[in-house]
Amino acid sequence: MRIDLRECVNFLKEHDDYLILTHRSPDxxxxxxxxxxxxxxxxxxxxxxxRCGDEIPKKYSFLWEGIANDPIDFKTIVTVDIAxxxxxxxxxxxxxxxxxxxxxxxxxxxxxxxxxxxxVDKSSNAENILDVxxxxxxxxxxxxxxxxxxxxxxxxxxxxxxxxxxxxHTYAARMIDSGADMQSINRAMFETRTKSYIALxxxxxxxxxxxxxxxxxxxxxxxxxxxxxxxxxxxxxxIASLPRKIEGVIFGVTMREREDGSYKxxxxxxxxxxxxxxxxxxxxxxxxxxxxxxxxxxxxxGKKQILKVLEGAL
Amino acid sequence: MRIDLRECVNFLKEHDDYLILTHRSPDxxxxxxxxxxxxxxxxxxxxxxxRCGDEIPKKYSFLWEGIANDPIDFKTIVTVDIAxxxxxxxxxxxxxxxxxxxxxxxxxxxxxxxxxxxxVDKSSNAENILDVxxxxxxxxxxxxxxxxxxxxxxxxxxxxxxxxxxxxHTYAARMIDSGADMQSINRAMFETRTKSYIALxxxxxxxxxxxxxxxxxxxxxxxxxxxxxxxxxxxxxxIASLPRKIEGVIFGVTMREREDGSYKxxxxxxxxxxxxxxxxxxxxxxxxxxxxxxxxxxxxxGKKQILKVLEGAL
Numbered sequence: 001m002r003i004d005l006r007e008c009v010n011f012l013k014e015h016d017d018y019l020i021l022t023h024r025s026p027d028x029x030x031x032x033x034x035x036x037x038x039x040x041x042x043x044x045x046x047x048x049x050x051r052c053g054d055e056i057p058k059k060y061s062f063l064w065e066g067i068a069n070d071p072i073d074f075k076t077i078v079t080v081d082i083a084x085x086x087x088x089x090x091x092x093x094x095x096x097x098x099x100x101x102x103x104x105x106x107x108x109x110x111x112x113x114x115x116x117x118x119x120v121d122k123s124s125n126a127e128n129i130l131d132v133x134x135x136x137x138x139x140x141x142x143x144x145x146x147x148x149x150x151x152x153x154x155x156x157x158x159x160x161x162x163x164x165x166x167x168x169h170t171y172a173a174r175m176i177d178s179g180a181d182m183q184s185i186n187r188a189m190f191e192t193r194t195k196s197y198i199a200l201x202x203x204x205x206x207x208x209x210x211x212x213x214x215x216x217x218x219x220x221x222x223x224x225x226x227x228x229x230x231x232x233x234x235x236x237x238x239i240a241s242l243p244r245k246i247e248g249v250i251f252g253v254t255m256r257e258r259e260d261g262s263y264k265x266x267x268x269x270x271x272x273x274x275x276x277x278x279x280x281x282x283x284x285x286x287x288x289x290x291x292x293x294x295x296x297x298x299x300x301x302g303k304k305q306i307l308k309v310l311e312g313a314l
Numbered sequence: 315m316r317i318d319l320r321e322c323v324n325f326l327k328e329h330d331d332y333l334i335l336t337h338r339s340p341d342x343x344x345x346x347x348x349x350x351x352x353x354x355x356x357x358x359x360x361x362x363x364x365r366c367g368d369e370i371p372k373k374y375s376f377l378w379e380g381i382a383n384d385p386i387d388f389k390t391i392v393t394v395d396i397a398x399x400x401x402x403x404x405x406x407x408x409x410x411x412x413x414x415x416x417x418x419x420x421x422x423x424x425x426x427x428x429x430x431x432x433x434v435d436k437s438s439n440a441e442n443i444l445d446v447x448x449x450x451x452x453x454x455x456x457x458x459x460x461x462x463x464x465x466x467x468x469x470x471x472x473x474x475x476x477x478x479x480x481x482x483h484t485y486a487a488r489m490i491d492s493g494a495d496m497q498s499i500n501r502a503m504f505e506t507r508t509k510s511y512i513a514l515x516x517x518x519x520x521x522x523x524x525x526x527x528x529x530x531x532x533x534x535x536x537x538x539x540x541x542x543x544x545x546x547x548x549x550x551x552x553i554a555s556l557p558r559k560i561e562g563v564i565f566g567v568t569m570r571e572r573e574d575g576s577y578k579x580x581x582x583x584x585x586x587x588x589x590x591x592x593x594x595x596x597x598x599x600x601x602x603x604x605x606x607x608x609x610x611x612x613x614x615x616g617k618k619q620i621l622k623v624l625e626g627a628l
Contacts, residue, residue: 158472158473158474159472159473159483159486160472160500160504160505161500162496162497162500164490164496165490166486166487166488166490166491167487168487169473169483169484169486169487169490170483170484170487172473172480172483173480173481173482173483173484173487174480176478176479176480176483177480182476182478183476183584183585186474186475186476187584190474191474191555191558191559192559192561193559193560193561194560194561195560195561198519198560202516202519205512205516241505244505245505245506245507246507246508246509246512247506247507247508247509270497270501271497
């Protein structure tokens with residue numbers, strides 16, 4: 001059931017002992033949302049802890065700096081930034097997918113799976129969490145500001161993507177004013193490339209194929225390339241934006257092979273084109289400018305499938 | 315002589331027939347500053363035109379979209395975003411360097427060369443221009459907002475660099491509200507990489523050498539590499555940020571060979587390190603996080619010079 005901000009806050013006030021879940025392949029918005037909420041709960045004496053179906057990359061450790069995150073006997077499950085229970089990951093979906101009490105999300109393509117859903121279409125879900133924290137009258141300290149800033153910066157590509165609004169900048173200004181260490185966060189998130197990532201990017205760039213007079217670029221990243229470059233999936237958050245950046249490219253597609261041989265696909269585009277519409281035809285979803293889906297067939301078959309859909313979209 | 319905002323605005327009101335000069339190797343801040351001022355002058359019936367010692371890259375054409383920029387018999391020379399008259403370029407320095415009436419700039423290392431200087435340390439000079447336009451009570455239309463946003467986004471690396479403040483975000487929010495097409499601007503400025511640029515970047519990355527246990531990375535771009543990749547200097551605004559992004563690197567140095575065989579050097583770092591302090595020892599200057607200088611000796615000699623200075627800075 002969809003609820004509004006007041007109802008969401010009432011729910012949070014009336015309950016306790018929270019398990020906060022992020023999506024798998026966690027990014028700065030789902031993690032920033034989760035730890036901001038966890039920190040806010042701690043400030044008002046509520047119990048909570050954060051879990052993720054996948055391992056959380058080390059670079060995000062600043063999000064829980066100075067606070068505990070120990071398992072408790074939870075009574076209430078909240079998901080953050082999760083539009084579809086499948087995004088919990090297989091194991092967590094089986095464990096918690098049908099027991100979610102509250103989902104706080106910002107994806108318009110939300111597939112309702114929770115008892116209650118608080119959903120507003122903001123540039124990042126962290127902004128929704130900030131609205132919740134404000135409405136709960138919990139003071140935003142440096143720790144919370146770091147988490148919220150991290151979420152905003154992640155989902156807007158550091159204020160680069162088309163989802164950035166004047167409101168996004170206003171939230172960011174306030175978070176920096178509240179002590180968010182934007183400098184260290186940006187350096188960790190956007191300005192640090194490991195040598196293994198650089199080696200991977202080089203290999204990935206070499207795989208790019210162009211279709212439809214250069215308006216579509218498909219980049220492929222295989223498990224073999226991860227091994228050759230000593231890199232891994234957790235290292236390549238931003239890599240999916242590369243194909244779209246090539247001059248003339250309207251749809252940039254990145255196909256990343258998973259360990260089980262299936263593929264995770266990221267699609268990037270710009271108005272008036274719609275990446276979410278493309279991906280929804282292939283069983284996925286997301287935002288207008290950035291969306292994704294998965295496939296579990298041979299790579300060349302997967303390419304044919306999306307090329308057919310893209311032909312219609314162009 | 316240093317003047318304040320009120321005096322600067324009085325000067326601009328009392329004069330007319332402006333030649334507005336940008337620095338050579340023009341970027342989005344010097345050009346955004348110049349065309350915002352030019353557009354503002356047009357709105358109040360003052361005559362002006364913008365010139366640059368180097369050719370202006372095509373991607374900036376949105377800055378003068380819909381307005382004329384024809385030479386006039388100018389009486390007053392204003393420079394924007396120019397800390398040192400040498401940055402006018404050799405030809406323009408000879409023509410105008412000692413005739414500048416007003417300099418509007420944001421570099422603390424400013425080497426005063428103009429009759430009057432209005433200088434405030436903002437993240438971009440475009441913000442100073444906006445203050446001037448506001449104080450002149452000229453309404454910010456879409457064209458001006460585009461120019462100011464372009465300047466802010468350029469000098470903060472799209473709100474990524476450490477010079478970004480809450481005020482920067484507040485200015486940006488206002489410009490987007492005033493109609494700045496941040497989406498197209500960001501796409502043109504940050505999200506479009508030509509195939510020739512990509513080829514150049516690949517070659518450049520291969521030249522990176524590490525010093526002092528990986529804390530210094532030096533990347534070299536030669537004229538030969540421009541030729542081999544069919545690229546040019548105007549295409550590689552952002553390339554200087556690459557060496558610093560490598561994990562463990564504190565000082566990222568980029569040496570770009572000019573056509574005359576001299577080198578333009580960009581130095582990038584993060585607090586508590588100071589790129590401007592390093593470059594000022596080598597005859598240059600800039601900001602704490604990003605600064606530059608030039609040298610006109612053999613490349614290996616140039617490397618030795620900066621490595622000596624960096625040894626002291628580390």
